Structures are given as structure tokens and as C-alpha cells.
Amino acid sequence: MTTAAATATAMPKPSTKALLEVRDLNIAFDTERGEIRPVRDVSLSIFPGQTVAVVGESGCGKSVTAMSILRLIPQPPGKVLSGSISLDGHDLLKLDERDMRRVRGKDIAMIFQEPMTSLNPVYTIGEQIMEAVVLHQRVGKREAREIAEQALRDVGIADPERRLDEYPHQMSGGMRQRVMIAMALSCKPKLLIADEPTTALDVTIQAQILELLRKLQREQGMAIMLITHDLGVVAENADVVAVMYASRIVECAKVEELFDHPQHPYTQGLFRSVPKLGAHSERLATIPGTVPNPAKFPSGCKFHTRCPLTRELAAKAGAEDTVEVVSGGERFRVLRRCNVEEPELRDIKPAHGAACHQIEGYDRSRVMVPKLADKREVVPVAVIDGDPEAVIKQQEQPT
């Protein structure tokens, strides 16, 4: 069984006009403990056919950012303080609810992490897919059923006619996630927002689903916003990566650049703390402390209480440039600037943004407006599915 690893494929030329542009988005929520800010100054661009990954840990704001694009944030308690979200040049924040409903499902579709709770248990799979089709494509019931059947076939569900009449509980987790994808793609959206699409699935099923998304993206040319915490999933699927920490993007670059030269101490720490298959490391590197709660973010740089770099530099700096902080029951010194001033995302290298005062060249750099149109030219992983014929076919197929 052989296949050319990393088959070079002729991808369409990167488009020069962004499909989605998020600019300086700020979102607040009123809670019992006061106002929290789950999204702060977030800017993102996604180009047609591109996959942009938003990476971060729980509570970093990645899902809220995604929800806000579809305007699914409940208001109140949520509110958009400032910023714009434009799709094909139309500001989604200015649309009325009726127009917005046309965008949801038609132009932008979303798949969620939990396929069990995202499907309605009292309707059949067919009814749920057809609802969106009838709504957005103005077709009759019979035609809608055909479209739904084809959608199930496209996501690799065997015997789609019969499956259309089944209920969600009759299906496995992987199957339900396929149904979610079929539903999302039935109206051929321009942008798919995939919020942790494979986190609840087993690895072999995850591999199937991600392969499916890549295939559908190649065929339909849709853009994907991939929200995940799994660096492996990012490495294999994203063209451009934005790393979020404490409601902000702290680093942004194309995927190879980010993995080869991570600049922000948080990104570096994240990469080091993940065990890698076959590495046989004796001990894992850790990031001390815990992810900060949005109700009580630290002052200055939100990472300074966990940052190894500022501690290291503080040890060498003069006492007047440092301050003592207490974090995780520990006392240590950090640089004063990190403690009082929050860094902004700046282009510290061409097409590579990071938000850290201590990176060489930060002070000389300009604020980054993420607009990276990069696309990979290589299919990340060659796939063998055990069927020798399929492997040969896949190699020959011009994509």
C-alpha cells in the first residue's frame, strides 16, 4: 500500500478579498459578579476556501467570538460594545433580525461540539435537514428530501434514504456529527464555523470527520473557522492560526510559521506542555498557575502572572523596573511594564503578530490587522483507507 505522502495539489489562487472580516470586536456580559469581557479587541480575516483556526483553552473567548459572528449571543446579558463583523462587505451587526436569519444557515453555518444536544430528539434527521433546505432554498418538500438525502450521502452515511427517517438517538456519536455537518452544508454556506467539531469523538472517528471536512472544502470552496484546543488538529487542518488567551488574540500567523517560530511565551508554553507521540519525554513542561477567570483578570498583560519570560527577565532587571506579584500561592518578581501595560497584537515579523512587550522588536512594530490570505499548497496527510483501489483513485484525482 503506497501513496505519495503530502501530494501536491493545485489549490485555487488565494483570493484577495476577505470573506469575513472581524474588526476590533469587544463583547461584554453582565453577570452577578459584575461585567466581564469575554472578547476584547479581536480582529480576524477569513478568505474564501481558507481554514482559520482559533486556538485557546476554556474561557479564552474563542466560542463567544464564533457565536457573535452568527449573532447568537443572548442580549442581554451580552452586548457588543464596539467593532464590526462584515461578510462580503455587509456588516452583520447592522442587519435586522430577519436578514440575519437569512445569513444563518445559508451564508454561514455552524457545527457544535456536542452532536447529541445540538440535534432535536423529537424530529427525524430528515425533518431537521429539510427544514433548513425549505427555508433557504425555496424548494418543495420532495426536492428538499432529495437534497437532504444527497447531503447525507456526501458526508459518507450509508443507506441515506432509510437514515432520513431515523431519530438522533438511533445513531452513534460519529454518525450524529456527520448529520450535523450534512445539515450545515446542505445549503452550501460560504463559511462554516466548526466549534470543536471532533472533541467529543474518538480519534479514528475524528480522523474520518476531519478528512470529510477537508474533502468538502476542496469541492465546495467554503471557508472554515475552526475552533479547537487541540494543537494536532490545528497543525493538520489550518492555514492560518490565531491563539487566544484571556479574551484576546495574543498571536497570529500562518500555520507553519506559528509552529516553527512561536513567539508569545504562552504559545511556546502550550506547545511544550503537550505530550507528543513517540517523543518519550521524561517530564512535561508546564505553564504554572491556572487559566484566569474573566471576572478577575490580572492587570497589565493578562499572562504576566504565569509567564516564565517576565520572571526570567525580572531576575536580571533593576529593582525599579520590577514589581512583586502573588500568584498561585507563590511570590515572585515580574517586569513592571508587564504588570501595568497590556501589550497589543503587533506585527513583530512580516505576517506574524504577537502581543508581548518582551519580544525583540515589539516597540518598533506596528499594530497588526490580521489579514493573512495564506493557503497551504499541500494536502496535510495522505490517507490510506485500506482499500487499495481507493488509494490509487485518490492519487490520480486532480483536486
Place this chain on the structure above:
Amino acid sequence: MSESAPTVPYASAPVKNDGRDPLPAGAPLVEVRDLKTHFPIRKGVLARTVGFVKAVDGVSFTIAPGKTLGLVGESGCGKTTVGRTILRLIPKTSGEVIYRGRDFFAYQGETLRRLRRHMQIVFQDPVSSLNPRMTIGNIIGEPIEVHGIAKGKAKRDMVAGLLQRVGLDPSYALRYPHEFSGGQRQRIGIARALALGPDFIVCDEPVSALDVSIQSQILNLLDDLQRERNIAYLFIAHNLAVVEHFSDEVAVMYLGRIVEKASSRELYANPKHPYTMALLSAVPEPNPRPKRQRIVLKGEVPSPSKPPTGCPFHPRCPLTRQAAAEAGAGDTVEITSGGERIRVLSKCKNEMPPLEQKQGEDGHVAACWVTK
């Protein structure tokens, strides 16, 4: 995060008769022999048993003192049931669990209760596994008191020592679980498991619910505790990279059985079972230019209530298909898998392969008719 030596004595007070048998030199601490756990499927008004889900169907392994056996597999493969059956949280159907040379299932009453001290469990979900109405001090202190190890001030000192050891402030003893983050709650769960001074802990997906930056903290803590106290772990997880990092030996389960077992290094460098190969290749690498090829398995894990005949993996197995393509028609048979008609080796369809030594390191066993 302080992971330095504690200043408060945490060791359990010496108990005269702690119920344990001495461990003969070189003997495994825990030995599991042909363990089976079958759950009845009941139907109808009379709830008659119409069949069995063979969640665990003939699992054997040993764990040496202070060592870690990793148990990996996908959801529904029976890995969690193995861990719980060993601890007698679920009744077994047949088989033996030998702890320190004696059958753990043979113990009853008071002797069993005394022995339970030494075998503990850390759960996956640190939210639902801590009683929300109890303070941290009571959660950790209760087993200490129930087992008659310490009371009052001595108990509180032990709790403080345990908290400190797992990297938490001793003052947290007066707080409630909801006041803590996921990683902190998992530390509390570990402190509770440690309270009775066990020498065997079942860790059931201890880090899967945690953030990436917190996972490595917990793994390092478990690692330190093992070195310090010579604790053996049965480490159950679905994340292969975590299991490889953490385990001395790894067993791969599929549909209630172990299909391959080897030292951690050997298994990842030289996998023999096609399921292990697929599982390993499916893990996305944190590298944007991966060199590996990926085997994407077709279909899904079959239901353990009606597993396929012969080798349970044959309907999804790429190796048997390939072998069938090269073999004579007399040795192959056509089957339907995932709506597709494929040819597989007759032997794979009809006979269960034994777990046997394969080419490679001594002790590298796999259950497959095709692989060498």
C-alpha cells in the same frame, strides 16, 4: 505551583494490621486473569435476559509495584469497566484479580474493607466526583476517619499535608468544590485517593476534562507521587500521546478484549495489530508538515452486544482485505461492511485470533491472524 516536599507529615499513621499480605519479591502487585464482565440485556414486561453486552471479555494483564499500565481504546471498548471491575465497583462475571498473591474477589466483610484502602480510583470528571455539599477537608478526611487512621487534629493535619502535597493551599480544607477550577478539583480528587496510602490507583481518564496547560501539571504530579510512594497505576485514557508519555506498558482494547500489549516504547515504534496502527496514525500530530500516512478506518466500532464473529476487528481491518486480495479465492469470503461488499480472509471471519508473541520485543503480544 509548589510541588516541593511537604512540611506537614502526610504519611498515613502505621496501622498494625492493614490487611495486606506481604508481596513476594518479583511478584506482580496486581494480576488480572481472564476477567469477564457481561451486562444482561433485559427486554419485555418480565425483564427476561435476552442477551449480554460483553463489556469485558477475557482480559488478562499484570502490573508490577510502582509501575504503570496504560489501557487505551475508543469509547465503548470496555476500558473503564475493566478498571471498575478490578476494584469491585461492578461485579465480575468470571475471572480473577490477584492482589498481592491472593484473589481479591475472595475477600469479604471486614478484611475486604481493610484492603480497599490500598486500591483507589481517580475519576475523569472532577466536577461530579466531588460531593458539592462537603468541604474539601471532609471529602479528603472522611476516608481517613472511616478507616480509623486518624481523628480530630491528627486527621486535619493529614488533610493539610495531603493538600500541600498536591499543590494546594492547606487553608482550602474549609472551602467547597464549586470554588475550584477543574485542575484544582482534580488535585483534590488525587488527594482523596492518596489519603489512605494506597499502592494501587486506577486513574480513569484523569486529564481528559482538563485544559492543555493544566493536563501536564496533573500528569507531572501523578508521576512524582508514583516515584515517591511506589504506587502502581492502571492508567485508562483514550489520548494515545498521553498514555505513551505516562505508561511503562500499554494495552490496547477493542470490543472488550486486549488486542495488543507491549512496552510503551515498543508499541509506538513497532505496532503489530492493524487496529493499533490505525489508532496511532489517527492521532493528529502537532506538526504542520506531518510525514506519516494515515489509515482512516471505515465504519464504526460495532456494538458489543453483537460483536462480529471470529476476529472482532475483521469488518474494518485493512490488513485482512489486503491479504484477501493476494490469497486464493478458497481462503477468502465476501462480507458486507458499512454498506460495502469486501473480501476478507476466511480465518479472520471465523476464528478468534489468540493474543500471542509477535516479532519484536519479548512480551510484545497481539491478537491477529495476518500480522507476523
